[in-house]
Amino acid sequence: MKWYGIELKGEIFDTMLAHYLIEPEGRRNMDELSAQYLQYEPIHIEELIGKKGKNQGNMRDVEVQKMREYSAEDADITLQLKHKFVPLLKEKELEKVFNEVENPLVQVLTEMEYEGVKIDMAFLKDYSVQLDMEAKAAEQRVFDCCGIRFNLASPKQLGEVLFERLQLDPKARKTKTGQYATGEDVLVKLANQHEVANDILIYRELTKLKSTYVDALPSMINPKTGRVHTCYSQAVAVTGRLSSINPNLQNIPIRTEKGKEIRKAFVPRDTNHVLISADYSQIELRIVAAISGDKNMCDAFKQNKDIHTATAAKVYGVAENAVTKEMRYKAKSVNFGIIYGQGAFGLADNLSISREEAKQIIENYKKEFAGITKYMNDTKNFARENGYVKTLMGRKRWLRDISSSNFTVRSFAERNAINSPIQGSAADMIKLAMIKIHVAMQKEKLKSRMILQVHDELVFDVLKDEVETLKPLIVENMKTALPLPNGVPVEAEAGVGINWLEAH
DNA sequence: ATAAGCACGC
DNA sequence: GACGTACGTGCTTATA
16 A cells, blocks of 8 residues: 555554545645654655656555565654544544544455456457557548548647638637637537538547557556556545546446447456456435435335436426436436536536526426435535535545635535535445455455446456355445435445456 | 646546 | 536647
C-alpha cells in the first residue's frame, strides 16, 4: 500500500488515508504531509526511489518492498503521523469509517492488485487490426465527403472543416477557448442534416476503443505475472468511491456492441476457472429511498417493483400496467437526475422535450415523492449549518462553498450535498461487502480470488469446484453488508462465464 | 510538460 | 434570474 502503508504492530495504518478522511478537499503528497504535521523538512521520497516517469507494473508489494529499503526513517515518520492522526480521527468522529471500512479494506485491495487479471492478448491483437481497418474506412468516407484530407483526430481541424469549409451550422456552438465544439451531442444533432457526422462518430468510437483499451491493455501486462495489475486509490474520489489507474479497469466499455467485445478479453486464469460477476441492483436509488424515507419509493422497493415503472405510474397518475415505454424512459431519466440534483432545464435538454413538459413532470414527481424533496432540503440545510454532509458509515464530505453568495458556486455545492451521501453510502456498502467476502473466503480457505471492483460490481476469478459455494457467499454478503434504514431491501445478482462479458 | 477537448465507466 | 448531472481516468492534439 504505497510507501506510507507500512505495517505497524500488526495493523496497517495508512497516514494518507487518515489525512484524506480528515480533510478530503486538501489532498497532499506524503512529503508535504509529514512536513505539515511534524514540521519536518520534506524528504521527497519519490525522487529517492526514482518514481518519476512511467509507473509500470504498479503492484503494491513491489512498491512496499522498494519502500522498505528506506523504511527505517519512514516507519518512524509513519508512526509519528499515526500518533497525530488517531486523536484527530476521534475528534472529527471518523473512527468508524476509518476502523471499520478504510483500514480493513487496505489488505483486500492489496491482494486484488497483487492477483491481477488475465487478458487474452491474442484476441485483442486481432481486434486491433479489425478496428484499425474499420476506422480507416470511416476516415476515408469523411475525407471523400468533405473533399479534403486533414487530421480527423484533431477537434480543432475538424471544427474548421465542418463549420467554415462546409458551413454546416451558421450558429455553431464554440467552446470557452473559441474553438468549434465537436462533441458527441453536436455531431448527433448534425447527423440528421449531413451524413458525414455519422462517419465522424464511428471514427471517434473506433479510435477510442483502439487507443484506450485494445492497444493499451496488452502493453500493461506485467511480464512476470502475465496479468494486468491495476492500482486502486482509496484517497482520490471525494465521495469515498475507489478509483483505478494503470490501467483503469473501472471504465471498460459495455454500452455499445463494438465496445463490449473488449470484455471478452478479460478471462479466468485457466480452463479450471471461470469468472463470477456480482452486482447490486439500483443501489443508489435504494439508498435515496432509505435515507429519505420517502413512503412511495420505499414501498416500491419493498414490493420488489421495477423502480422506473413504479415512478412513471406515480408521475403520470396511471396504473403500472398502463405505463408505456416512453413513460418509463422519461421516469428513468428523472430518477437519474434526482441522484445528481438535476433541475427542469437539464431534464428537458436530456430528454429533448419542452421545458413545459419537463416542469410538469418534475412538479408531479415532487408531489408524489414528497419525501425526496424533503430530504433534499434537509440535506442542504444540514450542510449549511455544519459545513459537511455524511454517509451511512459516517464518512464526511466538507462543502466550503455551501453558503457562497455566488449562485453558480453555491448550486454546485448543493448538488454535491445531495449526491455525496448517496454515492458515498453506496461506496461504504460495497467496501464493507468486499471486506466480509474477503474474510469469509479466507476462513473457508478458498482458492478463488476477488479481482475487480467497479463501484457496484465485484468480479472474481473462481475455481470451477468453488462456484456453487462462492456464488451464494458473495451475494449474501453483498446484500447484508450494510442494512439500509426504513427496511429498504438490497438486491444483488451474480453471473458466471468464461469471460467478463459472459459473466456480467 | 501542460491544457483542452473528447470519450469510456458507474 | 443566474446555472444548466455526481464521481473518476486516459487518449490525442496543440502550445509552450
